[in-house]
Amino acid sequence: GAGVSQSPSNKVTEKGKDVELRCDPISGHTALYWYRQSLGQGLEFLIYFQGNSAPDKSGLPSDRFSAERTGGSVSTLTIQRTQQEDSAVYLCASAHNSYEQYFGPGTRLTVT
Amino acid sequence: AQSVTQPDIHITVSEGASLELRCNYSYGATPYLFWYVQSPGQGLQLLLKYFSGDTLVQGIKGFEAEFKRSQSSFNLRKPSVHWSDAAEYFCAVLGETSGSRLTFGEGTQLTVNP
Numbered sequence: 001g002a003g004v005s006q007s008p009s010n011k012v013t014e015k016g017k018d019v020e021l022r023c024d025p026i027s028g029h030t031a032l033y034w035y036r037q038s039l040g041q042g043l044e045f046l047i048y049f050q051g052n053s054a055p056d057k058s059g060l061p062s063d064r065f066s067a068e069r070t071g072g073s074v075s076t077l078t079i080q081r082t083q084q085e086d087s088a089v090y091l092c093a094s095a096h097n098s099y100e101q102y103f104g105p106g107t108r109l110t111v112t
Numbered sequence: 113a114q115s116v117t118q119p120d121i122h123i124t125v126s127e128g129a130s131l132e133l134r135c136n137y138s139y140g141a142t143p144y145l146f147w148y149v150q151s152p153g154q155g156l157q158l159l160l161k162y163f164s165g166d167t168l169v170q171g172i173k174g175f176e177a178e179f180k181r182s183q184s185s186f187n188l189r190k191p192s193v194h195w196s197d198a199a200e201y202f203c204a205v206l207g208e209t210s211g212s213r214l215t216f217g218e219g220t221q222l223t224v225n226p
Contacts, residue, residue, distance in 0.1 A: 004155070033213065043202065043216040059213070091155055093214075099144060099163070099206065101214060103155040 002026065004104035006092050012110045013082055021077040021107045025094030032075050033101060034067060038088035046090075049075065082111045114139045114205050118217035125193050126225045133188040133220050135203035144206035145186040146214065147177055151199045159201075162186060173197070198224040 005024040013019050025032050034046040045059040049069040060066070064083075069075040079086055089108050093101040115138045125131055137143055144163050148156040160171025167179040177188045186203060200221050204214040 031212070035214075042218050043204075043214075045213040045215070048213055056213070093156075095212075099212065100158060100161060102158065103148075105153075105155040 004092055004094050004102055006090075006104040006107050008107060009105065010108045010110075012112060015084060015111055016081055018078065018080045019082055019109065021079075021090050021109070023075045023077070023092030023094075023104060025073065025075070025092070026096075026102060029094035029096050029102075030072065031095040031097075031101075032069055033093040033095070034075070034077050035091045035093065036088045037091055037106070041088075043091075046077070079109075082109075084111050087111045114143070114207055114215050116203050116205050116215055116217035118201075118203055118220050120220050121218065122221045122223070124223040124225060127195050128192050131188075131190045131193045131197070131222070133201050133203075133222070135186045135188065135217060136184050137186060137203075137205050138184065139205055143186075145177075145179060146204045146206070147171065147175070147186075147188050148202045148204060148216075149173075149199045150202065150219075156202065159188070193222075193224055195224045195226065198222055 007022045030051045032049045036044045047067045048056040064080045067077045087110050089106040091106045093103045095101045117136045119134050146161045147159040150156050159175050160169050162169050162179045170176050175190050200219045202219045203217040207213050
């Protein structure tokens with residue numbers, strides 16, 4: 001079946017611009033996660049959605065970062081006023097039971 | 113807080129040789145442990161997982177891992193490496209509190225020589 005999909009695959013933006021990254025989870029998965037992968041920091045947790053519960057935003061690095069999940073399915077990660085240190089690969093994962101997380105191919109964000 | 117350490121940043125093996133990638137974890141309770149593989153430009157693919165029970169777990173692509181509580185380790189092994197196994201490997205532990213986030217090790221880059 002279809003896996004987790006993310007768009008765009010690559011995004012180049014100018015410093016100070018806003019960007020939106022999209023994640024389509026596996027159908028039926030109630031849990032959705034965002035992680036960030038960067039050279040200096042490795043793989044870091046950003047935010048977690050589970051069903052209709054309030055999201056766990058504890059991993060978001062600043063208030064420029066936000067995410068929403070509409071209808072319990074698609075999620076959008078928004079970064080406002082992008083900075084060069086936001087350059088990274090943003091990975092989305094979904095899970096049926098919050099244990100086995102399946103990852104998408106990621107969005108490579110480059111801030112110039 | 114939980115943590116994961118992968119002591120080897122880079123490992124090189126010859127094709128056909130055996131492989132062992134090390135992973136040590138720090139966690140208060142019985143951990144849920146995972147190994148993921150990432151090929152260049154790709155996302156993370158789940159190789160195998162340990163939740164409980166038999167401490168030797170089998171995964172995809174001929175990989176296995178052994179959970180050793182006494183050593184806080186979950187090392188990944190493969191008897192005979194193929195050139196297509198060249199990739200980066202991540203060990204991860206699942207948090208018990210608040211949202212089941214994964215905490216990853218730093219990764220081990222595997223190079224396979226012909």
